Amino acid sequence: MYQAIVFLPLLGFLIVGLFGTSLGAKASEYITSGLLVVSAVLSWVAFFTVAMGDVETFTVPVLRFIDSGTMQADWALRIDTLTVVMLVVVNTVSALVHIYSIGYMHHDPHRPRFFAYLSLFTFAMLMLVTSDNLVQMFFGWEGVGLASYLLIGFWYKKPSANAAAIKAFVVNRVGDFGFILGILGVYVLFGSVDFGTIFANAATYLPAGGHGAEAAAGEAAAHGETVLNFLGYHLDKAGALTAVCLLLFMGAMGKSAQVPLHTWLPDAMEGPTPVSALIHAATMVTAGVFMLARLSPIFELSHTALLVVTIIGAITAFFAATVGLVQNDIKRVIAYSTCSQLGYMFVALGMGFYSAAIFHLFTHAFFKALLFLGSGSVIHAVSDEQDMRRMGGLRRLIPKTYWMMVIGTIALTGVGIPATVIGTAGFFSKDAIIEGAFVGHNAFAGAAFVLLVVAAAFTSFYSWRLIFMTFHGTPRATADVMHHVHESPPVMLVPLYLLAVGALFAGFVFHDYFIGEHYEAFWKTALFTLPDNHILHDFHDVPMLVKLAPFLAMLGGFLVAYHFYIRSPETPRQVAQRHRLLYQFLLNKWYFDELYDFLFVRPAKRLGYFLWKRGDGWLIDGFGPDGVSARVMDLTNRVVKLQTGYLYHYAFAMLIGVAALVTWMMLGSSF
Template structure:
């Protein structure tokens, strides 16, 4: 396991080589370096996972101290890597799924301007995420946290010549920075109160220093939650995620499946001991997830862009993970994070194949009849969509989502359970709406199937992992995270499994009834008054952008316009400007003409005499 540091060193080397090439390398050489660096990292990761399972480190924890960053009084952070069951799971997901996405991207990005620049950014993205999940203290976790934020900005705005893409990148950067400020405040509070940012030391010291519900631990965890909702696109900082679809499709797969949006879930799971001391904040985590997953489900139901539908589905599935964290289902949250990475990467890569085949058309209503022409993409959507909808028994998503629903039931959080069940119905409905509209019905475009190993191999591997095979991979979390309340099941658990499975099937059946065939009923509803209102409301993601624009953006711009010329400086400068104006006015009286001076003297004398007369009277 001493090779652990190579997992992020290889992507960093790839980033540096591609950056120094300045785009002068051929596409083949750029792909070799860009994909090969992640491939080498994947080989090292596989070796580390094998060694961790065959010869587990003492206590199930391996710490690799690379060097001491600084040594000042009371603050001596090490540049150290921390490997346990949780970080090992994240390592496998980030590098494993990330490698498949890079391999697919080598096919997808062919012929695009900035081919080597793309792989430079994605290599840095992977390195930053590994830095985040392997750092042994919150300071270095925060460096990785900011790194993935920077890379998301660069990749979302990859096609920067389009102004809208630049705006989307800027929006993602600003919204996530708001969360980052909250997180930074949380780190300051923890260091001020506990004198360390080492994660394991925090988990040991916090119960000794704080009582349950103490003000400072509540405030610190609330700030950490603020950072998590920003990075993981949960309410109220969720507005950036759908616009992030402006980037290339492999970027969407990377952000949604393997890197950025899972960071918030990892942060809360990693600092679980702190949240256990603030039960109200932990409950708030569940509420945020429950509300987000329902709202995102309705928003996805009316979208027409294939990538935006998947974006809202990501928002909803991350909501399930937050719900799980909120009810204490720590293992369930990470399990769903892993299975979600499999089927969401599959769906995004398959959507990329569809977009390329349809000449970069993304409107599902301009597709149709694709199942015959794109059999691999169709199979990918059927399997990935079934996993997203948690089709019973045969999909990975069923086992992870069902565990979350059971934990919500066992913990007594009926409201969160109902939110999860509503979300399950909406998920199956909007997922198969997409499939039935895009792949069935009348063909509206000429589609050409892709080819090559970089195209079919990632899709094939992810198809397998999205089935029950993926659910057979058990994250080694027993000694890392607290055991949840709902491990004992029995008849009640089986009943809930049947109910959730029936709800998923009902959603698929309703989608078939509504969206296969002529769709007259759907058209009639959509054209009604209430239908138009709800469609517009949900299409705008419940109007959060409009609200934020009125409450924050417009006032900010108005104040900026006022301050643009520095009114304080203008006020202070009024006196010298008045003096200068007076001087200018007086200087104009110096004409050099005798008659002007005589007239001025006469006028002055009249004024003086007049003043004397007035005073005397």
């Protein structure tokens, strides 16, 4: 069953990728979508068998992969609760995106290629989440990067799509460089890249503050002896483990769009909307969250690394929420929302609250895919317009899409009643992270709590701003566009209905398993926490004011958005004019792109131009192939001038030759 879950998408990619032109668009759609539906159904079967049953961690061998000296990395599928949760998320969202794309991409002439890319992307992500070692994980990691490049740049005739694809690929390579170094560091420390071996030996790195004789032995071993030389530093076990964790986190920052490696994510909106849903909801951007959760047995041992994770996550959550306040492209608003929610997940990871991070990943997949596919339905209805300033008044024309977007919004903003079990999916997972930050024990916990609450208020504002600008008020589109507004076909609406069910009820149904009383039976050994990590217990006992904070933030953001865009539509323009510098600062995304352009892009282009013109053109070609060929041509041009065709010229040359020969014989013999 597990081999089928992983390899059915690959089979779909191979069939359609090789024979899609012969099969035709319809057959390509049905083959890839059908195989993904089967894989999704089997994933749910695996979820209830492993996570909800009594099945412990096990591996499914596939083939021998790398065997060189002491380095061994076989291709095997690691099956535990964390794996099956990710299988459900990836395959469910991917299957629904495939079905939705049948309607959304109906007029595109290159549908076989598109569906082949979608299946390749899904297979790469499945390889990542089922990996049994770091090398296999990196294989899936890079496969996801390649597939995302192909999908973001699918409309390759658009210069903006090509630029966005290249940007995503290059920025992710920066993070992946750290990931590679982290993998090598793990191999140096543990002598293996296999998860089972790494986790079994992690106890020797127990930090100060552990428990019992094992902790004392681990602490003694963790200091003094140099085990890793890195950038001129001689690191003992404790320092080496922290360095390795930070390098691995660098890879997660790139893939999961954390500040400062976040700039590729909004530009990825240049791809088709189903691609945006697939990348931003459940797959590529959550790879970093999954990686840190999978490696919890070593991250849990480095307080410094967890502190850095918390800081970066909190800053990202706040930063992306501020930028989302002023964006006008409907997809970019949701993209910055994704970036912000990923920040929440990393704060949870930094607090050692791994189960809450995965819980939010799980619920986020449903409501964020719903919002992206819902935005695609809006774009489909208004003749491919994406600027919310040119929409408005769509509520009565596309009511089904409207209500699906409202459900996604209330799930994202976390609508619910504090201290009860009444709420949408985001209410349970996001509030748990905020409450966990309040009781967290690392040095940045208090600041993270404040930033997350503020980000929650901003999230509510820009989410309802999207709803009000798009669906309420007077129509701002042209009469021709409004005349053609129509509801999406059933093949696009049915995936929205299914995602809406998850957005409404996934939190209520599963919160006791992920972060509640069934935690131990559900997670088993998939996640690791030290005995002194009591956050799972402590977050239940926070003061009522803390439980109310996310609710009040959500309510405040809603009321401000309602006032700005329903009661007083002129107010936003007045506020923007009154605070023009701040507005421009947020509209230009804190000028990260401009800063990177100044620091990296322009110098790289100038260096490339210099090496092209002076290095390659003048030096290498000038004194190499071009130079040699030019001298040969000069010489032959001079020799050719002797070939005049006149007999007396040749006779004169012969006489000169004879004279030179006689002279040499007369004078040369005397030496």
